[in-house]
Amino acid sequence: MKVLVGSPGTVSSLLLRLGQSLFAAASIGVMISSSGFSTYTAFCYLIASMGLQVLWSMGLACLDVYALRVKRDLQNPVSVSLFVVGDCVTATLSLAAACSSAGVTVLFARDVHLCSTEADLSCNRYKISVSCAFVTWALIAQSSTVMLWLLASM
Amino acid sequence: MKVLVGSPGTVSSLLLRLGQSLFAAASIGVMISSSGFSTYTAFCYLIASMGLQVLWSMGLACLDVYALRVKRDLQNPVSVSLFVVGDCVTATLSLAAACSSAGVTVLFARDVHLCSTEADLSCNRYKISVSCAFVTWALIAQSSTVMLWLLASM
Numbered sequence: 001m002k003v004l005v006g007s008p009g010t011v012s013s014l015l016l017r018l019g020q021s022l023f024a025a026a027s028i029g030v031m032i033s034s035s036g037f038s039t040y041t042a043f044c045y046l047i048a049s050m051g052l053q054v055l056w057s058m059g060l061a062c063l064d065v066y067a068l069r070v071k072r073d074l075q076n077p078v079s080v081s082l083f084v085v086g087d088c089v090t091a092t093l094s095l096a097a098a099c100s101s102a103g104v105t106v107l108f109a110r111d112v113h114l115c116s117t118e119a120d121l122s123c124n125r126y127k128i129s130v131s132c133a134f135v136t137w138a139l140i141a142q143s144s145t146v147m148l149w150l151l152a153s154m
Numbered sequence: 155m156k157v158l159v160g161s162p163g164t165v166s167s168l169l170l171r172l173g174q175s176l177f178a179a180a181s182i183g184v185m186i187s188s189s190g191f192s193t194y195t196a197f198c199y200l201i202a203s204m205g206l207q208v209l210w211s212m213g214l215a216c217l218d219v220y221a222l223r224v225k226r227d228l229q230n231p232v233s234v235s236l237f238v239v240g241d242c243v244t245a246t247l248s249l250a251a252a253c254s255s256a257g258v259t260v261l262f263a264r265d266v267h268l269c270s271t272e273a274d275l276s277c278n279r280y281k282i283s284v285s286c287a288f289v290t291w292a293l294i295a296q297s298s299t300v301m302l303w304l305l306a307s308m
Contacts, residue, residue: 040265042257092249099250100257103196107258111194145302152306 006146008060008083009067009074013143017061020139024053024094027132034122034129042100043126046133049097053136056090080151087144094140098133105130160300162214162237163221163228167297171215174293178207178248181286188276188283196254197280200287203251207290210244234305241298248294252287259284 005012027050037043060083067074074080105126108114115123159166181204191197214237221228228234259280262268269277 041260095246095249096253099253100260103254103257104261106195106254107261148299148302149306152303 004146004149006143007075007150008079008147009064009072011068014061014064014068016139016143017057017064020057020136020143021054021061023132023136023139024050024057027129027136028054030125030132031129034125035120036122037126040104042097042104043129046097046101046129049093050133050136053090053094053140056086057140060086075150075154077151077154080147080154084144084147084151087140087147091137091140091144094133094137098130098137101126101130101133158300158303160297161229161304162233162301163218163226165222168215168218168222170293170297171211171218174211174290174297175208175215177286177290177293178204178211181283181290182208184279184286185283188279189274190276191280194258196251196258197283200251200255200283203247204287204290207244207248207294210240211294214240229304229308231305231308234301234308238298238301238305241294241301245291245294245298248287248291252284252291255280255284255287 006016007013028047031037031043031047031050037047063074066072105123108121108126109123115121160170161167182201185191185197185201191201217228220226259277262275262280263277269275
């Protein structure tokens with residue numbers, strides 16, 4: 001069985017999962033601390049999507065810790081198929097959430113210049129939250145590509 | 155060599171490429187015909203991304219026609235690697251463009267109710283254009299998954 005960077009049950013996979021959870025949680029935290037985010041559907045969707053990402057990545061991080069402790073091999077077709085589906089779904093949702101929020105943030109900051117005229121809009125927090133969401137997506141994209149590769153080469 | 159639905163040099167691949175080009179061109183056409191789209195960065199990005207998608211998909215459709223006519227096998231590692239990179243990049247850009255435009259459209263229609271108050275906003279055209287972009291993404295996602303699968307199983 002091939003062992004790629006991010007293969008399930010390895011230290012690299014655990015680090016990837018912890019990174020995904022950390023950046024997704026940071027994205028949620030920064031967005032929730034901004035004022036008026038709940039008015040905008042895209043920002044609420046970002047929080048929901050990043051929440052799902054935290055749950056999924058933390059679950060798989062726990063599974064990686066278990067596999068590393070008991071030296072269990074997680075690379076069987078059934079497990080990897082499940083990881084592929086979960087990773088591809090959460091990766092797509094994360095990118096969709098990051099991009100829709102980025103679209104709204106760019107609209108506020110550059111197109112209608114609301115950030116400079118409306119003092120109660122936390123534009124900088126929106127930008128930080130969206131950046132964290134993009135980092136989360138980059139990490140989950142790495143995981144899902146590795147999982148698909150492993151499944152195809154089984 | 156495996157032959158999956160969407161494998162390069164097959165009729166299913168040609169149909170997928172033509173579908174991608176058609177929906178991407180429709181997305182561009184509807185967006186360009188709407189009023190005031192150029193004010194918004196997300197809509198301009200949608201046009202650029204769908205334009206790139208048309209070029210890429212039409213190019214590969216021509217290659218499929220050539221392969222079908224001369225019975226040429228396109229499933230070698232070098233060609234498939236190139237298709238994987240192009241498909242993954244254009245799929246990511248298409249989803250990003252569709253989602254950022256969807257975020258802005260939902261903002262106009264549901265969050266700030268601009269569609270009902272501003273008569274010069276072509277909200278219905280924005281929605282149709284974004285829907286076409288999502289269909290384009292679904293088709294290119296199918297192509298890129300098949301290409302990655304083929305490359306991994308070579």
